[in-house]
Amino acid sequence: MRIGGRVVSQGVLIVSAIRCDGKREILGIQIADTESEATYNELFLDLKARGLSGVLLVVSDAHKGLKKAAKRYFQGASWQRCQVHFSGNAMGLVKRAKRKEVAADLKKIFTADEKAEARRLASETITKWQEISPKVAELIDEHIEECFSSLDFPDSIRPRIRSTNGLERFHEEVRRRTRVVRIFPNRESCLRLISAICVEHSEEWISGKRYINPEDLAESRAAQEQQRVAF
Numbered sequence: 001m002r003i004g005g006r007v008v009s010q011g012v013l014i015v016s017a018i019r020c021d022g023k024r025e026i027l028g029i030q031i032a033d034t035e036s037e038a039t040y041n042e043l044f045l046d047l048k049a050r051g052l053s054g055v056l057l058v059v060s061d062a063h064k065g066l067k068k069a070a071k072r073y074f075q076g077a078s079w080q081r082c083q084v085h086f087s088g089n090a091m092g093l094v095k096r097a098k099r100k101e102v103a104a105d106l107k108k109i110f111t112a113d114e115k116a117e118a119r120r121l122a123s124e125t126i127t128k129w130q131e132i133s134p135k136v137a138e139l140i141d142e143h144i145e146e147c148f149s150s151l152d153f154p155d156s157i158r159p160r161i162r163s164t165n166g167l168e169r170f171h172e173e174v175r176r177r178t179r180v181v182r183i184f185p186n187r188e189s190c191l192r193l194i195s196a197i198c199v200e201h202s203e204e205w206i207s208g209k210r211y212i213n214p215e216d217l218a219e220s221r222a223a224q225e226q227q228r229v230a231f
Contacts, residue, residue, distance in 0.1 A: 001184035011035050012194055013043050016167050018160065022210035022217060026202040027052065029195055031187050037065030044073040056221065057149060059161055061085040081146035083110045084163040093135040102136060109144065110162065115151050154216040170201060
């Protein structure tokens with residue numbers, strides 16, 4: 001977009017959520033100079049000021065600024081590292097011929113029924129890849145646990161919360177609609193178009209089918225509340 005007589009690249013931050021009734025909704029949109037802890041702080045602070053509360057889980061990639069901002073503003077919520085992004089990070093550490101094997105090994109871990117089983121499979125995978133690719137083994141050893149928060153939720157919910165795929169598909173639609181414009185004359189025009197797209201999809205989500213079963217979500221919330229009381 002054009003800012004101060006120059007054409008510059010800007011980031012668009014979009015937050016979507018699964019509500020207590022099991023439906024999705026887009027909560028926030030912000031144009032930012034860059035992805036940073038400061039921009040996410042501003043976005044999350046605005047959401048809190050508008051009344052957002054009761055957040056159980058934040059799902060994202062491993063952007064350090066986002067993680068810090070989420071920890072600051074959503075205290076008590078778990079963080080789920082997107083399993084798809086994690087797999088992509090791991091595959092990027094090996095040659096093309098080995099990428100499918102990395103993906104297959106990680107899929108076995110991510111489809112485990114319980115954390116204990118996931119950790120056992122992860123340990124075996126680390127041992128295997130220490131000889132083939134120490135960098136893959138190190139990534140799994142140090143960060144795989146960040147991908148396991150979804151296992152604290154009921155089985156029916158896990159496929160919806162273990163990655164950012166739902167939001168990524170929406171991002172593709174935003175890119176498709178904004179690509180036609182090519183260069184926005186200013187921030188306001190960009191925000192108007194993207195806001196319109198977000199409102200359109202958010203209304204479809206709210207009036208459409210449930211994204212998850214709310215009874216299962218209620219069960220998860222009750223279990224987490226009991227855990228807080230126990231500790």
